[in-house]
Amino acid sequence: MKLYCIGIGPGGAEEMTQRAVRALAQCDCVAGYGLYLTLIDELLAGKERICTGMTREVERCTAARDAALAGKRVAVVSSGDAGVYGMAGLLLELCADYPELEVEVVPGVTAACAGGAALGSPLTCDFACVSLSDLLTPWAVIEKRLRAAAAGGFCIALYNPASKKRTDHLRRACDIVLETRASETVCGLVRSVGRAGEESTLTTLAALRDTPVDMLTTVFIGNEDTRVIGGRMVTPRGYRGV
Amino acid sequence: MKLYCIGIGPGGAEEMTQRAVRALAQCDCVAGYGLYLTLIDELLAGKERICTGMTREVERCTAARDAALAGKRVAVVSSGDAGVYGMAGLLLELCADYPELEVEVVPGVTAACAGGAALGSPLTCDFACVSLSDLLTPWAVIEKRLRAAAAGGFCIALYNPASKKRTDHLRRACDIVLETRASETVCGLVRSVGRAGEESTLTTLAALRDTPVDMLTTVFIGNEDTRVIGGRMVTPRGYRGV
Numbered sequence: 001m002k003l004y005c006i007g008i009g010p011g012g013a014e015e016m017t018q019r020a021v022r023a024l025a026q027c028d029c030v031a032g033y034g035l036y037l038t039l040i041d042e043l044l045a046g047k048e049r050i051c052t053g054m055t056r057e058v059e060r061c062t063a064a065r066d067a068a069l070a071g072k073r074v075a076v077v078s079s080g081d082a083g084v085y086g087m088a089g090l091l092l093e094l095c096a097d098y099p100e101l102e103v104e105v106v107p108g109v110t111a112a113c114a115g116g117a118a119l120g121s122p123l124t125c126d127f128a129c130v131s132l133s134d135l136l137t138p139w140a141v142i143e144k145r146l147r148a149a150a151a152g153g154f155c156i157a158l159y160n161p162a163s164k165k166r167t168d169h170l171r172r173a174c175d176i177v178l179e180t181r182a183s184e185t186v187c188g189l190v191r192s193v194g195r196a197g198e199e200s201t202l203t204t205l206a207a208l209r210d211t212p213v214d215m216l217t218t219v220f221i222g223n224e225d226t227r228v229i230g231g232r233m234v235t236p237r238g239y240r241g242v
Numbered sequence: 243m244k245l246y247c248i249g250i251g252p253g254g255a256e257e258m259t260q261r262a263v264r265a266l267a268q269c270d271c272v273a274g275y276g277l278y279l280t281l282i283d284e285l286l287a288g289k290e291r292i293c294t295g296m297t298r299e300v301e302r303c304t305a306a307r308d309a310a311l312a313g314k315r316v317a318v319v320s321s322g323d324a325g326v327y328g329m330a331g332l333l334l335e336l337c338a339d340y341p342e343l344e345v346e347v348v349p350g351v352t353a354a355c356a357g358g359a360a361l362g363s364p365l366t367c368d369f370a371c372v373s374l375s376d377l378l379t380p381w382a383v384i385e386k387r388l389r390a391a392a393a394g395g396f397c398i399a400l401y402n403p404a405s406k407k408r409t410d411h412l413r414r415a416c417d418i419v420l421e422t423r424a425s426e427t428v429c430g431l432v433r434s435v436g437r438a439g440e441e442s443t444l445t446t447l448a449a450l451r452d453t454p455v456d457m458l459t460t461v462f463i464g465n466e467d468t469r470v471i472g473g474r475m476v477t478p479r480g481y482r483g484v
Contacts, residue, residue, distance in 0.1 A: 007355070009259060017351060018263065019256045057481050081355040088363035090481045096472035103474075105359035107351045109259060113249070113323040117347035121330035125379065126387050128370040128396060136480040137367065141395065145368050148394025152387045154370060230338035232345075238378040239299050239332045 007082035007108020011194025031064035032077035081110035112157035115190035120232025133160035158219035174209035249324035249350020253436025273306035274319035323352035354399035357432035362474025375402035400461035416451035
């Protein structure tokens with residue numbers, strides 16, 4: 001028996017891999033956060049849906065597992081990549097005691113890559129991804145990682161920079177990066193990447209501190225090599241001796 | 243005029259997004275490293291090819307730009323994502339003085355996501371990508387980043403862990419991570435991800451130090467939370483209170 005965990009990329013079907021589209025087509029039951037199912041609605045005709053709210057991940061993945069154990073062909077879908085802040089880890093945990101169930105993780109385009117492409121090429125070289133959500137990670141750990149990433153000279157992609165309840169995390173994150181990185185460091189924001197209303201903005205680290213963001217935004221903080229080239233955010237890799 | 247820079251994902255056409263397939267279909271000229279063009283050979287029938295060797299990136303991207311300026315519909319293809327250690331940055335640099343040429347970067351599935359999916363879900367939480375190639379980055383910078391990523395508790399994806407000339411970089415990288423991370427830390431290797439002969443291996447940080455790798459391998463170093471669950475490499479995100 002096989003259970004798919006599919007990364008659908010940042011937007012709709014257009015950003016899915018062909019492998020993801022084909023895996024989904026084989027399934028008769030699809031589990032996912034409601035918004036993500038809406039984004040790929042055109043691919044779900046006739047399929048049963050297991051659709052729970054944002055913070056009901058354990059419930060949703062357990063229901064998907066049990067549907068698979070009952071003989072259904074099931075896919076759990078995650079926005080972006082199935083692994084990066086996605087459902088693959090939880091699903092593998094929940095299925096560990098059911099060796100008859102093979103979990104196939106189908107990777108997807110994560111927001112760091114999709115948002116990076118919208119801005120230019122901010123993550124050409126070494127980079128770190130950090131989520132600013134402290135729902136599952138203590139804020140002290142997030143601070144430690146931000147400080148380490150900044151000190152190490154990494155370009156940084158920030159996931160979940162804010163929610164309705166957490167409105168000051170980006171400001172606090174910027175203050176940590178500003179300890180070791182210049183205020184004019186090139187930064188970028190992408191909202192609703194791959195979806196209707198996609199918006200990209202270039203800014204500086206000092207200005208980013210006071211920029212309003214929401215949970216649909218991915219934030220990019222450049223390193224000392226990052227520049228605005230032709231209106232795009234680019235971290236050169238050094239092919240040209242830069 | 244538009245010039246596409248397309249990430250084709252780790253393997254062949256199956257791992258490309260539908261957007262990438264459609265963008266490529268619109269082009270009559272495709273530039274890329276020979277191996278990558280071979281991987282998507284089925285999509286290139288009738289198209290002109292600009293195909294140069296591994297270290298001829300500037301030459302290849304310049305030829306692609308000039309073909310676009312001459313009126314051809316051109317795509318530059320990169321393995322994985324077009325941004326992450328890919329051609330997007332260089333292409334944007336080379337096109338900066340030609341505002342009539344719009345560079346559209348089409349993102350793809352990078353090796354961190356594809357290899358992570360093959361292993362399980364090693365990069366569920368915050369992670370860093372580091373290339374061990376010192377062709378374009380001084381080794382001292384690579385060491386600094388490895389030390390920062392390890393101290394920050396990041397899971398780490400290592401790109402380009404070795405080449406024919408660089409055979410000891412992985413051992414040196416492991417020694418740096420071992421300064422702050424336990425020798426039994428769960429690690430994984432994926433060779434030829436998404437391609438014929440794909441191989442995944444789980445190991446420990448101590449054993450990784452002496453594991454032979456090549457330029458087709460992506461290496462994953464877990465953090466203190468990473469475990470082997472049901473035979474897969476998983477970094478739990480904490481949904482279950484772990």
